[in-house]
Amino acid sequence: MSKKKEKRIIILGGGPAGIGAAYRLKELGHENWKLYEKENFLGGLSASFNDDKGFIWDTGGHIYFSKNDIFNKVFKKIQGKNYFEKERHQFIFWGKNTLIPYPFQNNIRHLPANELIKCLKDLADVKFLNPKNFLEFNLASFGAGITEYFMGPYNEKVWAHPLKKISFSWIGNRVSRIDLGKILENVILKKDEKNWGPNFNFKYPKKGGSGDFWQRFKPILKDNIIFGSEFKKIDLKKKKIYFVDGKISDYDFLISSLPLDFFIKNSNASQDSKMAAKNLIHNSGFVLGLGIKGNQPLELKNKIAFYLPQRNILFQRMIIFKNFTPHIAPKGHWSLIFEASFSKYKKLNKDRLVENALYFVKKMGWVKSKKGIVSKNLRRFEYFYPVPTLDRDKNLNKIQKELGKKNIHSIGRFGAWKYEKGNMDHGFVMGVEAVNSILNLK
Ligand SMILES: Cc1cc2nc3c(=O)[nH]c(=O)nc-3n(C[C@H](O)[C@H](O)[C@H](O)COP(=O)(O)OP(=O)(O)OC[C@H]3O[C@@H](n4cnc5c(N)ncnc54)[C@H](O)[C@@H]3O)c2cc1C
Incomplete structure (x- = not known):
């Protein structure tokens, strides 16, 4: 088909979702498309960065663990053999000498006696039959003890929102469900369940961090990508997109992976959609990387992450990054990544955050003095x-219905605004599916 007769498809955002759409168009030989990205690199939240000390940093630890055939096929084709396969040995940090294998609820036998007894008693005494929010879901599924010691404080840190305001419709297989019988069995038989979860086995690029995979798309897609182009606003009636630098682009179909609330705010969508978009809630986050001189302590061998439910530790999770691949830090060094969410409910001061992480690594005996830290990479x-x-789906349905009628597919972690579909592979596949739908393909 001549380029003129082809539908003109515009993609906004060059993260995994935008790349999924672009790659599918390329694969199909469709030529009339452009991808606009405000940065000068691909990958969005899944990109990796080199610092001037030779460390590589991800936004947290971004691992590949897809069960989707479309994604896995492309991963194999693009990444070849340039990745490691790993097991995700993670722990809940309970103190310097107590690590509880993840998930907490399956492995409470490692708790001190009093806490263990409370967890067991409370699980036997569960009251909520029909939970209405995420807090009640935890109380109903795990009892007050497990909720108090881990599920409550950890999730309050991750979401940075009161758990009463959060639904539990997203859970699926993301939280291990367990009953009293199973827990008792693990306690009595001293059994650990360490390999639970959809992401126990994962893949990670040998070199270049998580973003190595996404950068590999640049030579394939580059002729249709316009870097450094920041979306400003859209006229949904005239089908025109306006960019900060003054460019204007027309489209027949639009695939947007920009945050949906921002996209709608800068559009002439209906008042109904604008109201709904105002009620979409997100948190923000800091990611701190510490590059450390010397050898990684032996006690961290083969460990991938620590979950940190303690309120006096400002981070929710610490990633032992060198265990993903030795090429992530320069020779004779190792590195840690700390993740901390924040919001109007949970304010965070970035200087205190860095101090807090330094205090933690010193207290653990992993560095002797601040001089041992040769790189600090803090990003917001x-x-x-x-x-x-609780009202997310109602609001999303309203907006997506209007956008659908206007030839717009809003996809990806913040385009579709669904945490349960918020991983890299989900975004990529949404991009593929949006193109299939536009071109009436399977
Ligand atoms: C702490 C953390 C850990 C995670 N760990 C994992 C993991 O282990 N495994 C996993 O699969 N997923 C993980 N994820 C999720 C992963 O980051 C996302 O799934 C993925 O990056 C989403 O892709 P996306 O394309 O939807 O959005 P993004 O990656 O956010 O990409 C959006 C793109 O749009 C661009 N953009 C934004 N505004 C504009 C504008 N105005 N104009 C033009 N361009 C714009 C951005 O620059 C960006 O490139 C994690 C996320 C976080 C926050």
Whole structure:
């Protein structure tokens, strides 16, 4: 088909979702498309960065663990053999000498006796039959003890929102469900369940961090990508997109992976959609990387992450990054990544955050003095997690219905605004599916 007769498809955002759409168009030989990205690199939240000390940093630890055939096929084709396969050995940090294998609820046998007894008693005494929010879901599923010691404080840190304001419709297989019988069995038989979860086995690029995979698309797609182009606003009636630098682009179909609330705010969508978009809630986050001189302590061998439910530790999760691949830090060094969410409910001061992480690594005996830290990489992300509030789906349906009628597919972590579909592979596949739908393909 001549380029003129082809539908003109515009993609906004060059993260995994935008790349999924672009790659599918390329694969199909469709030529009439452009991708606009405000940065000068691909990958969005999943990109990796080199610092001037030779460390590589991800936005947290971004691992590949897809069950989707479309994604896995493309991963194999693009990444070849340039990745490691790993097991995700993660722990809940309970103190310097107590690590509880993840998930907490399956492995409470490691708790001190009093806490263990409370968890067991409370689980036997569960009251909520029909939970209405995420807090009640935790109380109903795990009892007050497990909720008090881990599920409550950890999730309050991750979401940075009161758990009463969050639904539990997103859970699926993301939280291990367990009953009293199973827990008792694990306690009595001293059994650990360490390999639970959809992401126990994962893949990670050998070199270049998580973003290595996404950068590999640049030579394939580059002729249709316009870097450094920041979306400003859209006229949904005239089908025109306006960019900050003055460019204007027309489209027949638009695939947007920009945050949905921002996109709608800068459009002439209906008042109904504008109201709904105002009620979409997200948190923000800091990611701190510490590059450390010397050898990684032996006690961290083969460990991938620590979950940190303690209120006096400002981070929710610490990633032992060198265990993903030795090429992530320069020779004779190792590195840690700390993740911390924040919001109007949970304010964070970035200087205190760095002090807090330094205090933690010193207290653990992993560095002797601040001089051992040769790199500090602190980055702030306005959009970190789309929060699954109680009215999220009602608001999303309203907006997506209007956009659908106007030939717009809003996809990806913040375009579709669904945490349960918020991983890299989900975004990529949404991009593929949007193109299939536009071109009436399977
Ligand atoms: C702490 C953390 C850990 C995570 N860990 C994992 C993991 O282990 N495994 C996993 O699969 N997923 C993980 N994720 C999720 C992963 O980051 C996302 O799934 C993925 O990056 C989303 O892709 P996307 O394309 O939807 O959005 P993004 O990656 O956010 O990409 C959006 C793109 O749009 C661009 N953009 C934004 N505004 C504009 C504008 N105005 N104009 C033009 N361009 C614009 C951005 O620059 C960006 O490139 C994690 C996320 C976080 C926050």
